[in-house]
């Protein structure tokens with residue numbers, strides 16, 4: 001077994017989750033690389049692929065990469081601003097799984113929150129009340145909670161789940 005943990009990350013959350021999985025998975029023959037650094041998948045039979053949720057699914061770089069994976073054992077991990085146990089969280093993971101499930105064996109999937117870019121929150125604050133993107137007290141609370149993730153517990157949970165299935 002040779003494992004590649006690879007990820008796409010805009011503001012660092014998914015990168016930190018990937019690094020945490022790498023640190024905690026306690027397996028041999030594991031490489032960690034950003035998707036942009038991956039040149040050849042032939043050396044690997046197992047992949048853990050991470051993305052950040054953009055518009056309810058994998059970000060573009062990760063989606064392109066995932067569409068090209070064939071004949072591997074694949075685990076999926078992701079970070080998002082919404083709550084991971086929401087319908088949106090679940091749908092965001094399923095949209096990632098859909099990109100790889102036909103041509104690969106799915107090992108499992110994991111999603112947790114990640115701090116939302118402050119610049120995006122500032123944009124949301126400019127929307128008028130009633131606009132679907134407008135800020136509400138509930139959303140501000142969710143962004144505050146998101147700031148605490150991914151944390152050590154998230155990283156450990158993901159690593160243990162994948163380790164058991166690899």
Ligand SMILES: Cc1cc2nc3c(=O)[nH]c(=O)nc-3n(C[C@H](O)[C@H](O)[C@H](O)COP(=O)(O)O)c2cc1C
Nearest residue numbers: 009010011012013014052053055056079081082114
């Ligand atoms: C342009 C943009 C679009 C986003 N879209 C969503 C979304 O559709 N759903 C969601 O839950 N979070 C969304 N988020 C929040 C990110 O998925 C979240 O903060 C994630 O942890 C960022 O990961 P990164 O630091 O690895 O880039 C969005 C963030 C940005 C900047």
